Amino acid sequence: MDNPRLPFLAEKAHKLPLLPGVYIMKNKAGDIIYIGKAKALKNRVSSYFRAVEKHLPKVYQMVSHVYDFDYIVTDSEFEALVLECSMIKLHTPKYNILLKDDKGYSYIKIAPREFSRIRQTFQRDDDDAEYIGPYISSFVVSETVDEVNRAFMLPTCNRKFPQEFGKGRPCLNFHIKRCMGVCRGKISKAEYDEIIEQAREYIKGGSAQSIELLNRRMAEYAESMQFEKAAQLRDRIRAISRINESQKVVFTSVANQDVIALQRSDSDTCAVVLKFRGERLVDKQDFLLGAVDDLDAARLEFLLRYYTTRQDIPKKIQLDGGIEDIEIASRLLSEQAGTKVEVRIPQRGEQLKLVEMAKKNAAERLSQKSQRTGREVAALDELARLLGLEKPPVYIESYDISNIGSETVVAGMVVFENGRPLRKCYRKFNIKTVAGTDDYASMSEVLQRRFQRYLDPEQQDEAFDRLPDLILLDGGKGHVSTIVPMLAQMGIHVPVFGMVKDDKHRTRAIARTGGEIAISSHRSAFTLVSTIQDEVHRYSISFSRAKHQKSSFELSLTQCPGIGKTRAAEIYKQFKTAKAIREASSEQLAQVKGVSMPAARKLYEFLHGED
Incomplete structure (x- = not known):
């Protein structure tokens, strides 16, 4: 510096x-x-x-x-x-967390004038459309637009009405009862305008007020013997009620609370706040905090920064993880709010599900920036927390020993970068110094050779020119206890863990030198580790089988007069596969080093004798 x-x-x-x-x-x-x-x-x-x-x-x-x-x-x-x-x-110091989200205002747009559509927009245009808003939360606008279009079965396609009445069949939304099918031309403009007006009232008044109003109108239609219209409103009320039922995830038994979660990628951290008011999710805010080395410290700093700039502090705040001095933070927020504020870390039930929802939203926000899926971001972050790593492991190497008898002991190395296989860096190893089937010694040889290549300034292989953030071995704590001290002697300091399987050959736990870490309850990390373990096993066993087939075929060639082990090895070295050897002519076989023309003819006859 x-x-x-x-x-x-x-x-x-x-x-x-x-x-x-x-x-x-x-x-x-x-x-x-x-x-x-x-x-x-x-x-x-x-x-x-x-x-x-x-x-x-x-x-x-x-x-x-x-x-x-x-x-x-x-x-x-x-x-x-x-x-x-x-x-x-x-x-407002430059290097403290400054809570600036990237949201502007959002509007609900009702346009055009004839057969209107209801959509979300981020700006008001100088047109004849009706705009409801502005709203601070684009999340609320998006949810509302989706909700109202479903409840009132409004079209969301790009067809123009009435110009395209009867042109083409109704889309899937009509058949699954998500759209009334305006495209058929059987709904008059007056009927459609009445439905749009009901949708407008729903947006401005909310579902409860809208249902109350629709119930009054339904009763009026029934009294005036307009049973068809009454039935239509009945169906609409049921649709609104079904939506409210299906969206239980945005409801909570706690009237007013905030749910806060943080997710990390290798280069950034996102904090998400879900705001519940009146037992319903009313807003979502997300903030990019940059890279952090201590997630608990960042969580505390974010909590205090966020609420010291706001007056609306709820009585309950749910967090996704621990913070230092949680009692002191609760006391500070209580004094600022003028009432008791509880800061909690839920372990089960409804509140834990809401925390997971906040974490998922944070992962999705990071995925937009990193061009990865939210699931990949969440899996790496969860794995880092589970293993006690300082940051999510971007570059992971995994190793497995495979053998079919003592003559074909091999190893496979697979690489995952940002949660995805990096196949160009997969590598195969033949075990050279270990006699028999000693998995510990074989794994030690492979890791030693791999990092000797890393330490060699003249090596040119891109698979060996960087240190991984994490090493996963296919095996238990015995493998880990063997590898960790060996790497330390080489000056290589990389976290090493084992992947333990159950009796059905499925991932059960993560092994470390002192024992095991249960992983099955951590869904994202479990899926990632299982994928890595399955992939390294597939890769190494495929290599083992191929080598075994090669050895068996080479041995069969030695049964031909004039072909010994050395010549058989040279033949296989040149043609690579048994199929290529069988398809070679006598002249092509004679081009192999050490194979004379007479020997080549005998080998050809040996391979094609049955023909």
Whole structure:
């Protein structure tokens, strides 16, 4: 790092007291660039100026700009927390979490004037359309538009009415009763306008008010003997009720609460807040926080930053994981809200499902940025948490030993990058130094050869020129206990775990040197690890079978007069497969090193004798 002030800063930090307080980092111009709180100022501030190269990019960048720092000692951790929050709110330092989401305003658009459609839009155009809004939450608008189109069976296709009446068959939505089938031309403009008006009232008044209004109209139609119209409204009321029933996931037994979850990728972190008011999900907000090294610390910082800039603090906040000093955070939020605020980490039931929903939304947001699926992002993040890794493992190598008898012991290496197979970096190994079928020794040989290639500055193989973030061995803690010290002696420091199978050859647990980690209850991580284990087993067993077939065929060639083991090996080396050898002519066989023309003719006759 090119910060010449590091020795001075480290010495100054070493003189700080072991007391709670707030520290203020400043750049050369005197601007405040970061504010933090600490239980013990000396320990926390000193950590910034030790082992600087190991900091995450964001912290590394901040430290490179620190010219000096100030500090304020407080009487307690709680006072430090309060002071930190107020100072961050006042100064908004560059390297603290700044909660800026990327949402603009959203509208519900009802257009055109004839046979209107109801859609979501992000801007008002200068046209004759009706716009309802603006809404801060695009999530709420999207859900509302989808809900109203389903409840009132409105068309969502791109056909133009009435121009395209009767042109083409109705689409699938009509047949599954998701659309009334305006395209058939059997619904008048007056009838359609009445339905649009009902949909407009539904949007503005909500489902409960809309059902009440539709019930009154249905009764009026029944009293005036207009039974067909009454039946249509009855069906519409039932449709709205069915939607409310099918969307239980956006309802909760807790009247007002927020649900917060964080997900990490290799280069970013996303925080999602689901806001429930009146027992219903009314908003979703997401924030990109950059790379973080401590998820629990980031969760606490996000929690405090988010609510110190807002007045609407619910009585209950559900989190997806632990935070340091949860009681102190609850106390601070309670004082700010003027009422008791409970911060919880649900372990089961409805609230845990809502936390999982928030995590899924955070993973999907990261996937948009990284061009990966939300499932892949979630799986890598969950695996990192499960194994205690500092960040999600982007580059994973997995190894398996396979044999068909002691003569064909081989190994396979497969690579997964960002949760997907990277087949160009798959590699095969023949076991060279181990006699018999010793899996531990064979695995040790393979890993030693692989990392010797990595340490060799002249090697040119792209599969060996980088360190993996994680190594998964097909085996239990015995394999791990064998490999970890061997790699340490080579100076290779990569997390190593085993993949343990049950008696039905399915992934059961993750092995480490001290025991096993249950994995079946962690769905995303379980699926990823099972996929990796199945893939490395398939790859290694395929290689083992191919080698066994080759050995058997080479042995059969030696039964031909004039063909010994050396000649058989040369023949197979040149033609690669048994099929190619059988299809070769005498002249082609004679071109193999060490095979004379007479020997080639005898071999040809030997291979085609039955023909």
